[in-house]
Structures are given as C-alpha cells and as structure tokens.
Amino acid sequence: MTERQLKEFDTTQSTTEETPETTISEPDQCPECHGSLRTDETRGETTCTDCGLVVSEDNIDHGPEWRSFSDTENQSRVGAPTTQLMHDKGLSTVIGWQNRDAGGQSLSSRQRKRMSRLRTWDERARTKDSRDRNLKQALGEIERMGSALGLPKQVEETASVLYRRCLDEDLLRGRSIEGVATAALYAAARQCGYPRTLDEFATVCRVEQMEVSRTYRYLADELNLEMRPANPKDYLPRFASDLELPENVVQRARELLDAGKAQNLYSGRNPVGMAAAALYAAGKLEGVEITQNRVSGVVDVSTVTIRNRYQELVEAAGIELDLQ
DNA sequence: ATGGTTTTTACTGCGTC
C-alpha cells in the first residue's frame, strides 16, 4: 500500500509510538497510560498530556536567577534574556526613540542631533548585512503568524531556530522569505505538538498554500527534520473548544482515538479527519448535540470523510460501544 | 508520466422535525 506523505499527514508508518514532545524530562512516557509528557517550567511539573497525571513536581530550576537584590545590593545576577525571536537574539544595544536622558529630562537640540546620528549608526550596525535584514523580516512574520494562530512562544522560538538553519545552509535561494518563514513555523508547530493545518496557515500567511507545502517539504528534507505524522489527539482541545464541546467528550474522543490507533487506523489517513470523527463520535456517545455538518465546518474536513472515519472508529471500539 | 490511494464533490434516498 502506498501512503500519503504530506499535507498535514506524512504517514509513513502507523507505529504505536507516541509523538515525542520537545520538552522532554527524564521519563518520556506516562507510567499510567503511556501517553506523552509535557513539562511546565514555571510550575516545575511534568504532567501527562493524556490522563493529566503529574509525573514529577518540584523540578529543580537550573535556569538563571531572576531575583533582584534591591534591598542590599542593587544588582541582579543575570542580564536580559536572550531570545531566538530577535534577529540578534536581543543582544545588541537599543537606543530609545524618546529624546530624553536617563533622568527623563529632554535633550538639548545639539544632543538631539547627536542622538539621531547615533541611532542611524546603531541601526546600521544592527542590521549590517542583508542576512540580518532578511532574518529580521522573517522573524517578524513568524511572530505575526504565530500570534494570529495562537501558537505558544516556544513554537515561534523553534521556528526561528529552523529559519536560522535555513539561512546557514543557504536554502533560501529562489524562495520567498515569507514562504520559508511560514514553512518553518508550520514545521515547528508540528514538532512542538501544536499542529495547525495548512489551511489555517493559508489564512494568515501572504503566500500560496502550495508554496508553503512545497517549501515545507523541501525544508523537512534538507534539514533532516524527522517529522512524524501529526497526532490527531493534538487537535482535539482546539477543535473541541471551537465546537464548544465539554471535557467529557474530549476525553471520550481520546479513548476512541486510542482504540483506532490500536487497530492501525491511522495509517495513510488525514489526522485532522481522525480528530474530527473522534469528536463527532464522542459527542454522540456522550449525548451531546452535534452534527457532522458543524464539525465539518469547523475542522474543514468533508462530511464524507467524517462519516468514513467515524464508522471505522466505532468499529474499532466496537466492544465498548455495544454496551451503551 | 503513471498508478495507487485518499479526500472531495455532487447527487441520491430516507427519516424526522
């Protein structure tokens, strides 16, 4: 059987492995349900994305110490955070645009002129060559699209890293900045477990969907990105909230997807369709008012596909369903 | 280019509100 490889779904295999999260701590599987784990740095907790089990808490924060010592010594031990989202990682100087000195006094006209010249030179120094200007624009796009699609900062950072690699490996020749930036963000979103469909990207980016998918494929190949098919479960929370479905339906959908996966239903199928069908089936089982049409509209998959997947899922989970 | 697979489109009939 030949299998589709791109669009949302490069399904080269239907294994039982979970999609690895990017934030991996020591254990990589939930001891209870073998679901994937996610580490919340700020709370210091590692939790299972499936059953919500807290695997470990009070992780030691090896990060920088942010506390300032305003009482005794007026120093903090760290500088500004670096970020991949600025083309120079936030390490360059920044000269404010207000013509005021550090005390808030406005400057004399002579000093104003001086500052203006400094700003000019500072700007030149910061974006000193075309590479930097390129990066600057791309990162701006990544940030814009990321927030338009509600992607966490972590994804934007990952995309930025990918884009830098593209620049380093000279992959931009003949491609638009926008296209590569979009492809990088698309790949990053998937890698981080927050997949968005190509359709969704098409609504926020300024290039053709075709170009994005082509560029993405190119990047994945050239940068040796090991892209697994998107996990249908990753779509559930977002679609469920768009459809205003309660948590018990989502939970049910997860179970259905597990059953489907166990029966090798994923192979070659659009993960978006799987998620849509699972939600529809789960809604029906939980007695929630829901139509194929509405799911189809929100998820952007045809009702036919929902029907087909839905029947397969029900069959895969047949035993439990008969009890209902 | 071609062939195999999945998804979509368009159309159908049936039952219900």
Next chain:
DNA sequence: GACGCGGTAAAAACCAT
C-alpha cells in the same frame, strides 16, 4: 420543505515509482 445522515460514483488531490 429543511435538515441530518448514510451511501455511491466520479473527480480531484496527493504521494511513490
């Protein structure tokens, strides 16, 4: 009659070779 739902055939999209 409008709608939800299930089914089908043909077209389109997609990937692999």
